[in-house]
Amino acid sequence: MVLPVILAGGNGARLWPLSRQLKPKQFLPLVGKETMLQATLTRLEGLTSRPPIVLCNEQHRFMIAEQLREIDATAAAILLEPLARNTAPAIALAALHATANGEDPLLLVLSADHVIQDTSTFHAQVAAARALAEAGYLVTFGVSPTEPETGYGYIERGVPVGDAGYIIKQFIEKPQREAAERYLGSGVHYWNSGMFLFRASSYIDELGASEPTILSLCREALASGARDLDFLRVAREPFTRCRAISIDHAVMEKTGRAAMVPLDAGWSDIGSWSALAGVSERDAAGNVCNGDVIALDTRDSLIHSDHRLVATLGVEDLVVIETCDAVLIAHKERAQDIRKIVDRLQADGRTEHVDHRQVIRPWGSYDCVDRGDRFQVKRIIVRPGARLSLQMHHHRAEHWVVVRGTARVTSGDDVCLVSENQSTFIPLGQIHALENPGHIPLELIEVQSGSYLGEDDIVRFNDWYGRVASMETASISEETAGVERD
Template identity: 45%
Template sequence: MKFIVLAGGSGTRLWPLSRKNFPKQFLKLHPQEAESFFQKTLKRLSFYEEAEFFVVTNNKHKFYVINQIEEISKKLKNDPKFEIILEPDSKNTAPAIALAIRYAMEKGVSQEEIFFVSPSDHLIKPDKEFIDYIKTAEQIAKKGHIVTFGIKPTRPETGYGYIKVRAPEIEKFFKVEKFVEKPDIETAKKYIEEGNYFWNSGMFAFKADTIIEEFKQHAPQLGKIFEESYERVLNDFQTLPEISIDYAIMEKTQKAALIPVNIFWSDIGSWESLYEILEKDSQGNAVLAESINIETKESLIVGDKRVIATLGLQDTVVVETQDALLIAKKGECQKVKEIVKILSHKAAPLVEEHTTVYRPWGSFTLLETGHRYKIKRITVNPGQALSLQMHHHRSEHWIVVRGTAKVKIGEKEQFVHENESVYVPKSTLHRLENPGKIPLEIIEVQVGEYVEEDDIKRFEDLYGR
């Protein structure tokens, strides 16, 4: 079986922890967490024998995907193969899925092959039972059905889409009557009472020729993807409609089948849904922070480096990062997207990046910024190197605090050790490398009339940027 893993989403519903350039799927919720949501997805699906992954992402997230695959690879079962597919533009799930299938056809995968589509930011357990459901879906998909997993609702939830099925269940699946948008609370209660509605999990299984036929019939503009060369598809990708697979295919097809799935599932689509899955203390608080909570009940406390102290809170969400603080009443967190929208209109960097920004060579953390200066902590992973570059508007001073740096400034190369420093003048070619076995950490002080990230001219780069 081939797995299409969708890893290009922006994940802003968990702002301020999730940002557009480092979204939810790549997050580890706290420092003790061993794996990100994306890594958990790969680990879960790797239980399937002879799995091959087609990971769909974009250029902004390419190196997160590469680095996290490398990091998790030793923990994966059955030694799966990976292909990374870069969307030229974010166009929602239908174009992403069509692009992945077209890529697979380009690589010689048969149209008789079964594909399973999975988001990369859900929590599902236990893994082995989930694989059993996938094997059932595979058998049903071989008969020409487009299979989706339906989660039996445990509460009236306004944050999920629903799927209405026709009774009775036949051959381990229901026929789908219709897909339903996220409801208001009263409608959600009605769905629970009626009993023939399931949460839409966003997971699908189908034979390649089945979904290609449905694309051509119900979404002709996307169906043309399968008549063009892959190179032509990439060139024309921006002209494709921005549409979900639900709208493009599932709401129109007569081939939809639903398997009721009776295991733990959550898309962690809001802070409330995170609260639901976490362990609680004696007062019903879920805490991922160093905190002191007095007379605080039924609340979610998530923190970074500060100690969080609460007094007399109830049904409250508190999320602290290095540059933002969210305080909300439980039940209102679906409106986080309104905060993100306001910040986006202001072009605020709080939407795009954390104070820590990841690069293919490591990361940097903004420590302080002011008029004509910026201070960063830079971490370069063993064996990695920044590009050979130049800045026209700033000079830089590097102080090594851990490890050994190999530095090229102009024509001179040298090694710089702990508690040593070097100076990089404006308009001078330079490169920073880590030749050692441990992470290299330096403090960088930038000074100049312009200290933004776009004052960079690259001449050589290991990562093709």
């Protein structure tokens, strides 16, 4: 019995400005129409009939649920981590949860942000690894290198084991270029894919031997967790005390049962814009162009436009990424260094690395289209059947103009329907709520006006998504939407 475990954490800083902390790369459609998470789930079809365990940061819980709903997928459990502690504690939570009912399944641990182009080969190699995992080995999948990549860790294989695997001789950290070139032609070195197959009890035993404190804290965090709608919240206090460490450092480099099965299935972790270009369709000049792009006398470049025309002339080997609030221009050779820009944004106290202008929420989305000293304008979309919190504001009034669909508006003791081309006014201090009772998305324009439009001007009385306790984390647009920014 194989139970998939999908690791959907991480912030994808090297794919900024498309990837942001509150909507990282695993939730973006970077290759094809499906998001990376959705493609990972779809890839499991025909491999296992068990719904997966999904682990994610609690900030992303409603995005996870919505993306599963979009492809009609279900999860055996969605475990919410209160903060990132790397892969070793995350996998421990999954292994402990999987064995809580007395079962001991094989765990197929996958990252939600990987590309695998050859699904049938992937399935075949997972099947080949099962015998090793059932015999107690902790199996990882090694990818034959196709270039001297310095952004990946490497695995050196040792003696053969079983019908398809090798004992791992050593793990190698991300190498310098000269070493990576040696590994490329050695025949015994592989990229470390970060995918694993092992029995849950095998991982628990090995983690307990090498990092007993982590295992103990994860047991406590899971046992003290709480149900929250369709999610399982891990207890914050014990999990915070977990050491942040990868499965490689915590377990795989220390165990005597580490094995590797080769995988040649068009794998990439899309860890940089150059990596994305490598798995994308190119034109005759070697360019990858997405959106409204004109590329004249341009070669070997990745150009992406979200909102406006992007034109290039007489350039090569560039990454050009346009979003509504940021533009990146970088040489492809510096693609691994884009994280430095994110670090600078954070150090400067900016927010462009945290979220997009358009923000996804469990009830729909909002887009802050304009703001000034005493006003703010937002475009709000509410999904059919969804509703926002019952709330009020101390320092601002709100004007709502419906441009599509029908809104059910609660304003004080009055409840009324507001249709297309109609508007309503929410006075300062008025208790109010917004709901979409229809079968099509509700779209409206909101104009906030007042002396203070800050993030903390909200009093929430009721919320249908279990977030009333988190009022202190409310953001600007959540004041309108009645949703916290978590």
